[in-house]
Amino acid sequence: MVVGDLKTEQGIKSLDAYLADRSYVEGYQPTQADISVFESIAKAPSASTPHALRWYNHIKSYGGEERKKLPGEKKLPSIFGAAVANGTAAPAKEDDDDDVDLFGSDEEDDAEAARIREERLKAYAEKKSKKPALIAKSSIVLDVKPWDDETDMKEMEAKVRSIVMDGLVWGASKLVPVGYGINKLQIMCVVEDEKVSVDLLVEEIQNFEDLVQSVDIASFNKI
Known part of the structure; x- marks a missing residue:
């Protein structure tokens, strides 16, 4: 052929x-x-x-x-x-419409493809910008130890829960025996990593020095 x-x-x-x-x-x-x-x-x-x-x-x-x-x-x-x-x-027969440019069609196709690509990229960027950012959080269990068996544990817990920080949420708590009639306060909290310093939180609890002997981190998990 x-x-x-x-x-x-x-x-x-x-x-x-x-x-x-x-x-x-x-x-x-x-x-x-x-x-x-x-x-x-x-x-x-x-x-x-x-x-x-x-x-x-x-x-x-x-x-x-x-x-x-x-x-x-x-x-x-x-x-x-x-x-x-x-x-x-x-040569190909000329069309009656002088505005038609056969040889410019490739450029028009490329321009259209570029326009569509730009629109898709813009739409993707807008969608991504509206997506809420993932907030890094941690779940922490603290062991708060009293001085002796005469320490008012309810008052201790109330003092601990009185600490307020942006990004800090207190959770469940319980008393755990440590011996000789002494209990420690085990309390859970959730913190936003960027807003709450764990070291600062521990320091704030230890400031209740008439009630608190020491604070240990029993568990620390990212969530």
């Missing part, structure tokens, strides 16, 4: 038929022949010529430097007809 003028719809259809069982214009890899044919096409093939469109998009993906490195001689194969190969094919 002979492929006709690639600047016409009929020529693209014949190219589509030629590429129906071929990946490239010549051989099994892209060559300068593919570049020559690509540059001879006035505008991208439509979906009605899927084989030509597939080939066109593939060759289009090669950048300028990549194209130069492809093997072979940059000329149209003889299968594309003498007139086309010699560059003397009759």
Whole structure:
């Protein structure tokens, strides 16, 4: 078969038929022949010529430097007809509408693709900005030890819970025997890591020195 003028719809259809069982214009890899044919096409093939469109998009993906490195001689194969190969094919019939620029369609396609890409990136950025940031928190269990068995444990707990910090939430508590009739206060809290310093919290509890002998961290878990 002979492929006709690639600047016409009929020529693209014949190219589509030629590429129906071929990946490239010549051989099994892209060559300068593919570049020559690509540059001879006035505008991208439509979906009605899927084989030509597939080939066109593939060759289009090669950048300028990549194209130069492809093997072979940059000329149209003889299968594309003498007139086309010699560059003397009759020009496409001019449309009555002078505003139509066939040779500018590739740039229009690229501009449209860039516009769509920018819109998608903008939408993704907006969606990401609206997503609430993950707040790092920790669950802590504190052992608060009294001086002796005469310490008022209810008062001790009340003092501990009186400590208020932004990002601090007190949880459950219980008395745990430590021997000789002495109990320690084991109390849980949840803190926001960026807002609450655990060392400062321990120091605040130890400030109740008439009740508190020492404070230990029984467990510390990120949540």
